[in-house]
Amino acid sequence: MTVEQIVEELRKTPGCRTYDPLPTEVLRYWEKRLGFQFPDRYRELLSLTNGCEAFYGHFRIFGFDPDRILDAARWNSANCWKFAWNGAPDGYWCFGETAFGDQFAFSCEQLRASQDPPVFKLHHISMSTERCWEESFDSFLENDFLRNARRPYSSRALRARDELGELQLDDHVVMVPSLLFLSSGEDGSGSALQIMPARAAMICNGDLAVQWNAGCEQGRRVELVEPYLDDQQRTRLRIIWEGEE
Secondary structure (H helix, E strand, O other): OOHHHHHHHHHHOOOOEEOOOOOHHHHHHHHHHHOOOOOHHHHHHHHHOOOEEEOOOOEEEOEOOOOOOOEHHHHOOOOOOHHHHOOOOOOEEEEEEEOOOOEEEEEHHHHHHOOOOOEEEEOOOOOOOOOOOEOOHHHHHHHHHHHHHHOOOOHHHHHHHHHHOOOOOOEEEEEEOOHHHOOOOOOOOOOEEEEEEHHHHHHHHHHHHHHHHHHHHOOOOEEEEEEEEOOOOOEEEEEEEOOOO
16 A cells, blocks of 8 residues: 555544644754654655544654644653663654554664664563564554554553543553563553553653663562652652662
C-alpha cells in the first residue's frame, strides 16, 4: 500500500485521528536543526497528516506542533523525559509510541547515514531493544501501525482499551505493580492499570529502571516505592531497598 492509501484507511477506521498536513518548510527547519533527514515515507506521512492516533489513542505517531501536548521536537528533547533514563534512549529519535510508553524510533546515527533506516521499538521499562522492529518506516506503517489501528495483536493493549476506554493525547497507561517487580514469566495481567500524564509516566519509568538495575546488581530487594517532587517540581519515584531507613 502507498502512504496515501494507508492514511485514507486510517481516516476510515474507527478510533483514529488525523491532522492537517505539516508544511514542508517546518519539516525542513527541523531536519536542518537536527542534522539529519527523515525517511521519505515518514516525510510523506507528515505531508498528509501531521501525526496521528489510532485505536482510540492507544497508538500514536507524533507530529511537529508546539501547540500540541505531544510535539515531536519537545518529546525528544533531553529535558522532557529522557534525562531520567541515564542515557538509554539518547541515540534514538522517537517518532511514535504505544500508550504504555513503548517508543517507536529511528537510530539517529542511522538517520545520518541512510535514507531508509529500520524502526526500533524501545521497551517502556528498559528503553532497550535487541534488534530492529521493522525493516523500514514503510513496513512499520502498514504491518504495525495500521494493523494495530484495526485491532491490536497485544492482549495488553486490548485490555487497556476495555478497562480505560479512549485516551487523550497526554495519557499514558501504567501498570501497578510495574513489570520490573514481577516474577519471571509474569506478563502483568494481574497488575492494575492506571492513567498517568505521559511525561510523568516516562520519567517515573526511567527512575525505576535506573534504580532497579543498580540494585539488582547488588542483589538487593525492594521494600517499597515512594513518590517525591524534585527541585523542578517534577513527580519522581524512589525505590526504598530492604534494610534502608
